[in-house]
Amino acid sequence: MEDNITTVLFDLDGTLVDTYELILTSFRHTFDHYVPGRFTKEDCISFIGPPLTETFASILPEKTEEMVQFYRNFNKQHHDTLIKPFAGVYDTVKTLHERGYKLAIVSTKMKDMVIKGLEATDLHPFFPVIIALDDVKYAKPDPEPIFKALELLRSDVQEAVMVGDSNHDILAAKNAGTRSVGVSWSIKGKDYLQRFSPDYMINHMGDLLKIVGVEANAKNDQV
Structure with missing residues (x-):
């Protein structure tokens, strides 16, 4: 934790x-x-x-x-017919939002499609900051998108964690100096992500709550 x-x-x-x-x-x-x-x-x-x-x-x-x-x-x-949130995502993000954590999306997609995805899964209200491909000059694994998100959230690298399913996410976190969390449901496989040495690996999004210190809600609903 x-x-x-x-x-x-x-x-x-x-x-x-x-x-x-x-x-x-x-x-x-x-x-x-x-x-x-x-x-x-x-x-x-x-x-x-x-x-x-x-x-x-x-x-x-x-x-x-x-x-x-x-x-x-x-x-x-x-888009809308072929996407769905992963298990536990909505409850976990909602809990982080309610507990006052600063949240942002850092994606290599264009912003209009990021927003479309968030709206389709009811996650949009939880993310006041969205850094998409059209917001930066250099995409992940360059640290620029993370730095930009932290600047808008008024946060420091020492108090942030980057959660992702790709080596680009883990490497961007390392390049920026934040901690990183890999998700085992990555289509490239848990073992593949482990090669890039994320600080944490989670098997369910609810596991993130314990990592960031939301102990009381660590056992998230298995949606």
Whole structure:
């Protein structure tokens, strides 16, 4: 347990909200259009985490922006039917909010889609600060998004923790000097995340309450 944590930064996709099916379907739809037969659904797992421009530039540099837009159009169209919050997320975030913790989203998605995801899962009211891809020059694992969130929350790195499902989240936390929490439900696997040495690994979002010092509510409802 850490008694001095006042601030919790969350990644969105794969951490708070189960968007894996949406993301993988969006990648497959895009790749089937531009490079048919080149990638399987399983291949697309490795593309989760980095910004879309980075992924598509590595495949068809001359079509990067076109592919990004193609992906986003499909993703937005199917968004609300293919996402859901992970177990315990709503109750845990609500508890942190009620206990006065400073909360923010730090994501590599564009802000309009971050807000769309938060609204679809009723989490939007809990996050006064959202740092998305279009808010920064450098995305995670660069520390810029974390620094920007902490500045808006008026928090210091020593009192913050970053929660995420990707190596980009863990490395961003290390680069910024905050503590990090990996989530075992990452599609890349718990063992994969452990390679990047997060300070904590949780098996249920409710476990986060004990880490940040909300002892009385450590056993969250298994939603």
